[in-house]
Amino acid sequence: EPEVTQTPSHQVTQMGQEVILRCVPISNHLYFYWYRQILGQKVEFLVSFYNNEISEKSEIFDDQFSVERPDGSNFTLKIRSTKLEDSAMYFCASREGGRGSGNTIYFGEGSWLTVV
Amino acid sequence: SQQGEEDPQALSIQEGENATMNCSYKTSINNLQWYRQNSGRGLVHLILIRSNEREKHSGRLRVTLDTSKKSSSLLITASRAADTASYFCATVYSSASKIIFGSGTRLSIRP
Numbered sequence: 001e002p003e004v005t006q007t008p009s010h011q012v013t014q015m016g017q018e019v020i021l022r023c024v025p026i027s028n029h030l031y032f033y034w035y036r037q038i039l040g041q042k043v044e045f046l047v048s049f050y051n052n053e054i055s056e057k058s059e060i061f062d063d064q065f066s067v068e069r070p071d072g073s074n075f076t077l078k079i080r081s082t083k084l085e086d087s088a089m090y091f092c093a094s095r096e097g098g099r100g101s102g103n104t105i106y107f108g109e110g111s112w113l114t115v116v
Numbered sequence: 117s118q119q120g121e122e123d124p125q126a127l128s129i130q131e132g133e134n135a136t137m138n139c140s141y142k143t144s145i146n147n148l149q150w151y152r153q154n155s156g157r158g159l160v161h162l163i164l165i166r167s168n169e170r171e172k173h174s175g176r177l178r179v180t181l182d183t184s185k186k187s188s189s190l191l192i193t194a195s196r197a198a199d200t201a202s203y204f205c206a207t208v209y210s211s212a213s214k215i216i217f218g219s220g221t222r223l224s225i226r227p
Binding site: 048055089091093106107109 | 166206218
């Protein structure tokens with residue numbers, strides 16, 4: 001079954017460093033998302049991406065964050081200068097688009113980011 | 117707040133019993149989806165129910181949706197130890213550009 005894949009599975013970084021989290025969405029999907037989950041807390045929406053541009057972003061997604069689809073398969077989340085409070089599990093997700101089953105959003109296994 | 121909120125926050129039942137989790141939301145939705153998350157793992161999609169549907173089944177899962185009450189329930193029948201996980205409802209609004217997760221129900225199945 002097709003799946004969303006994310007790398008790295010776990011990254012430890014120094015505060016202030018830049019981090020890039022990578023995702024390969026399901027191949028025929030058109031909508032892409034990043035979510036995060038701080039340990040023990042709810043899953044929070046960061047950003048949605050469609051047609052090579054951001055569709056919607058949350059208050060969390062400030063100027064420190066950016067997303068990019070550098071080629072036909074990858075979808076990346078960059079955090080420019082990490083802070084301790086950026087430590088979380090980051091989930092990438094994608095959906096096909098359209099009606100019916102196209103609304104189902106599939107998530108990757110997540111990338112654990114620890115900022116020290 | 118638009119997000120769905122689940123109750124109970126935690127549920128512990130005996131293996132073989134049925135587990136029911138509820139979700140409430142605040143504004144009109146396009147569809148509602150239920151996900152499972154094992155500790156430290158990703159979100160696994162369980163079932164999607166559209167706003168014009170009232171009930172849906174998938175294996176041991178039964179989901180209902182009451183749009184007049186803005187609520188949904190997830191029933192897991194004949195629970196197994198492997199069902200131990202957190203369960204989240206996620207609501208999709210008309211713009212459909214994102215889904216919003218509730219806080220989740222932590223389900224524990226006692227052997």
